[in-house]
Amino acid sequence: MGQRHQAFLIVRLTPASSEGEQSKAYYRCVCAIHHQWCYGRLPLSATRRFLNLLKNPENAEIVRDEIRRAHGKYGRQGTEPAIPALAFPYTQFLFVQAFNMDIDNPYYAYASGVGFERALLNPNVGCCDHDNNDGITIVDITDPLNPAYCHSNYGGGILDAEDYVRRYYRKEGSEDKEHESEVEKDVQCHIASLKNERVIAREALNEVWPRTFSQGEGDENTRTEPSMTQVVEERASAPLPPLADLALKQVVEQCTTDDDFEPLETLADMPGKMESIAEALFSRESLPDSASAVVSRVLRYKLERNGEVVDLSSVDCAFTANAIRTVFASLPSDSVKAVNLSGLHNLTPEVIADTLTAFPKLIRLTLLDTNITDKQILDLLYTQPKLFHLIHDIIHPALLVRRPPASINLSENAPLGDPEELRTLYQQVFSGPYGFTFMLTSGAIASSGLGPAIASVPFFVPEKVLQGLTKCLAVLDVREEDMFFPDQYMQGHLAPSMALSVATPVKSRPVIPSTFAKDSEDRLRWLHRSIGCVPIRGTYDKFLAHGWLFALDYNSPLFSRNKESRYGFIRIDEEVRDALLAEAMEAAEKALGEKEKEQAATDTGDGEKETEKAEVDPAPTAQKRLGALALGSMKVYDIRGFVDAVEKEGRPRPSDEVIAAFEHVIAGSKHPAPAGLPPPKPFRVLDLEEAKLFFQVLIGDLHFLDFQRM
Structure with a gap:
């Protein structure tokens, strides 16, 4: 099932090992994504959303840097070295958001897909090598502030927005504007939204996919623009200085x-x-x-x-x-x-x-x-966390990746019994960042065979985090117009990453989310928002050494009729944990002493006892030891408790307006429930035992499906 559509990003890159005449740049594909339901007006909407994000100067600066770092690393299209599917994580993060999510207006929000990574395709193959029903979209990002786009069918035709959408909606013959259908008016708005954007020239596409675009049909009436090669070459030289x-x-x-x-x-x-x-x-x-x-x-x-x-x-x-x-x-x-x-x-x-x-x-x-270097910026985050209590956004390549740095990965299955091994392990884990993790679960996510949606950043400002959470929670209000949206939104798996990635604008006032989003200025700021990082998939702080976990279990009336939605801000009480750690170290020292005594007994001929002991009482793994420390010192906070706690940490307290906006969106639906469904209830705060279950899912001690059955 589906109306399948693929979208591609192309850019001019210098191929790897280029010398002399071969050092010129060539177009190649750097990103390919699949969309299961994208046709008619939807590709136009997605393209417009992506161009909005791309043309934000703060975003464009980061995209340009990703392009700079890619020069000389990859071969031309279809040749080695091949480009990885996630070679441009920041740009691809913008791209997937634009095609899968539109939450600027909660009344008409749109969600699709099953997550960031699951949307990615191989960018090294042909644009027609995928299962497709409804054509493709291509965007040239060589100059992020002056991009170009086109749509295409499988005949190699180059289509602008009007050419593409008119294959689904024929132009109505009536010139009576008053009697034009609402659909036709909306189609015209979609066409107008891309009217002033450049359309990719065939020569650029032919450089990437010559089998498809060496010649084509259907683009004779399409307005195309010079490729970026021509644009750069035709720019006037600068005048001589005075x-x-x-x-x-x-x-x-x-x-x-x-x-x-x-x-x-x-x-x-x-x-x-x-x-x-x-x-x-x-x-x-x-x-x-x-x-x-x-x-x-x-x-x-x-x-x-x-x-x-x-x-x-x-x-x-x-x-x-x-x-x-x-x-x-x-x-x-x-x-x-x-x-x-x-x-x-x-x-x-x-x-x-x-x-x-x-x-x-x-x-x-x-x-x-x-x-x-990446290591230097991460070392600062880990060793001097208070430096980052006030800063909203740090733009560095180390914070523009999707996977956590290797240095914080932990081998969890090795048994640990020696006190020195324990001490080394605890020092490694407890030197982690003072960050923020958003973990989202729901029945809809579980039914799709997906795990919980988890995203994390290594530092945070409370007001900025609450603004992102509020914006992404506001769209969960069940409406009679679209009762299926909340569950589609959950399955999209992007909400945690979107909530934590929005940057604070420098030259305009921060976005205070409007729950009903009737403020057109507020909506425009969201559509043109600055994205300041790529939250990692997973968490920087798996065992909650210092950071916060925002846990949300969303249950829609449509999917989980009788279950309440639950939330909680979870933090470890470090004093309690340190006391437990001291007890664990003392127990390890004692166990080591007993083991040495048993070894001495073995030396005198009594070896059976040691073997029996080793089989009955193996040393706990790192996972179990660290998990026990966290479970024994965990605390759960509501929104007011969270605000008070982060203020005590030395972070700036969020404004009353931002706190009130968050409280508003968790207070329950403002709309009547659709017929046959119970009214949505307000979100309630997790109790401690429920919070512990969330944590066990986070560290892998409890399967997500078992968690959902509880």
Whole structure:
């Protein structure tokens, strides 16, 4: 069953091992996804949603960096080295969201699919090599701020939005606008939404899939645009700089030679010179620390013009770590909300830590294409968690992946009896991040053969988390118009990841979710939202060493008639756990002593006793030991308890408005139940024993289906 549709992302990449003439870039496919029910107006809606996300400058910056990192790594289409199915996790995360979810308006929300990873296809094969009923969609993301799209049938025809949708809805002949059907009006709105977007040229598609697009039919009336190759080549060259600017570069050169930048500071006092001075300074390969004073003046000037943003991403010169510290110390600390250090390669973890502490109102730190490694950023998160209590978003490749880093994976089945082994194990686990995990269960998910939907981030700000949870819970209100939606939404498996990935905008007010979403401005902000990370699938903190778990068991009246929906914010009481840990260590020491005595007895000839003991009382596995510690020290909080607890941790308290919005969405349906169904009940808080069951599912000690039967 289904009306199957596939969607593809193409981009111009330099192939692996390219040299000389072969170093030119070629189009190839980097992402392919399958949609089981996508036809008519749906591909147009999905394309529009994706382009909205892609064209957000903050998102586009991350997409460009994923493209940069892919140059020289993969072969051309169909050749080795092949591209993995999840090579562009951030861009693909946007793509799958756009095609599978639309929750900007809870009254007309849309959900489909069965999760992020399950939608992915092999991007190395042909675009017509999949089970298909209703054509394909292709988007060229070479320039994320100027993308192109097209739809196509299996005949190789290139279709724009109108060509595609008119195969399902013929244009009504009546010119009487008052009597046009509602469907026709909606079709026209869908066509208009993509009217000003570029349509991919055949030559670009032929470069990727020549078997399909070397020639085609059905695109003679389609408006196509030049490929990105032509667009780049046809851009006008920059005009020559004025003589005064050339003279400034000579002044900078002389200041560098003399190690004295006072003459440049004098020039900075002249009206209209600051932009030219900035260009002359930042176009150099490097600057000495003695330039810090004039650089500080330039950055203060740019800070006023950029609106609370310190952006060094366009700077060509290599700042030293000391220079960055000096410059940042001179800036007005309360005026900086975002810092972009992308492209700098003299950074150190200490500079990152200093940046986070220098600006108390900092909400976004961007670290793309820097020398800060994944390990360095994760080490900071694990060892200095309080540095991250105020920051909303850190944009770094380590936080744009779907799988957890290997360093936090744990071998759970090895038996542990030696106290030193135990101590090493506990130190490894308890050095994890102070993050947030969202675990979603429901009868609808279980009926589909899926496990719980789990997503996690390694740091969080409570207000931002509550905003994301509120937005994603608001659509669960059962409506007579679409009683099946909540269960489709559950099966989509994307809600936890979507809730935790929304970034806080720097230059506009944060989105306070409107439960009824009648505020068009609020809806537009969601449609064009900034995505600041890719939450991992699973959890950074499996045994809840320091982080929080938000557990939600949703039961719709349609699927689980007599079960209440339940939620809880779950946290380990670290004092209780540490006391249990001390007891466990003492017991291990005692057991080791007894084992040594038994060994001594064996040496005198009594070996049977040891064998019998080993069979009856094997050492508990790491899984059991760590699970017992967590179960014995677990606490469950409602929303108010959670807010109070995170405030005691030193995190900023969410606003009353955000707390009230969350309470509103868990208070039960605001609509009458569909005929024959019981009215939805308010969400209730998990009791401790229920919370323990959630945790056992999280660590794998309890099967999800057994959990659902309880």
